[in-house]
Amino acid sequence: MSSQQRRIVVVGAGSGIGAAAATHFHERGDHVLAVDLRPGDTPAARREICDLRDPAAIAGLLGRIGGDWDALAFVAGVPGTAPADDVLAVNYLGMRLFATGMLPLLRQGGAIVTVASVAALGWQQRIDDLTGLLAATDVAAVRNWQQTQDPAYPVYSTSKQAAIIFAKRLAPSAWQKYGVRVNTVSPGPTDTPILTDFEASMGKDVLDAVKATIGRHATVADIVPVIDFLTGSGSRWINGQDVHVDGGFVAPMTVGPAVEL
Template structure:
């Protein structure tokens, strides 16, 4: 019989987050399902939190106690949302939750945040992203975004920041708390916000991705990767980003495919 673990899932109301919460609940774990709205996701307990509001995040963290095994931070909004909200929810909210959870996680625990293959190119924007990672106040983040190129997709920026922040957090989190920090980067997934991505990224781009790998992902393609990185089986993995996209990014970046006969 597997040990019953204690898991916090942020963004548990729908999509990948709901599937993650359901996965852990079904295997007998104690799941705290967190979302900005009321939800019917299977869980042991529920909490509301608005990731745009640091006070709401503090209230959440002050009320849940310690001894948690894992934070699965899945919450996010698409690029159709106001640009400031995209950064506040996808990046800053994730950051404040992750840092606040570190002392609440047991030694050997883990944080897994959902980034995106839309973060491709993050390593070419380190100087730009460093300015964003210096900020921990929502108003400052909004001002920062107002000074950026309006033609650069803010969703991509938000997920690049998630990925870079997680990598920068991983070493200190491991050293001080014994907690691992990793990210999972899905490609297009059949969730309620897929049509939003078609608007912001272009339906032709998503259709090309679908044609290349055969189909879009479903939530059940993504959940096992999150579960693995959060599990003791990944005890020596931290500071990594796992692309879960059926190889689409590799097909674009690795050069000419090997021809099989």
């Protein structure tokens, strides 16, 4: 057990990266609140059920968990095979409401880490396009915005782009008012139970090409240590950043061909 127990909320703790993160913190001796849509058996000091599509459910949960938390790891997410409204409600709006609602409950020096995705690649060029979504603070406004969008554009990418932009916009204020850092982690394809959903929505050939380029898909063991680092004191001067954890796949896509050795 760690000599200094921390109190950490892990949202999306039922499976995949979220379950691995909750288990990691719990086994280290931290007090973990595991939050998920369904009852589960992820190791934790406490478990709560919350439908992240429902702002009232988020507010109710935040109202009963008390304060003095050290970190929020928002790992919950639904793939692009889900209805567009659900993708945006969970991946973007649910994250936004949970993160802002947790700020007063976090200790000074605390951290918020959201799991985004390399599928958000190109978010810098979509800031203006996402203005309406980033201004939306309720389910109806998010739904109305989505109805005006090109249905051919991957809504999963949109949700993660918005999550990254919002986190970057939240980070300065969260630090100045609460002493809390806000960062995102963007994994590449990761071997979790929803990988087949990503193959269906993004194309198995695309994910196979990623795998062939870097040798394998990520495992949860590749992602969790980065989440851990960003919640801890070793990252105390990292704020407002999006950290790619993708084996280096994206790098040559943004700067040109890899150097041949």
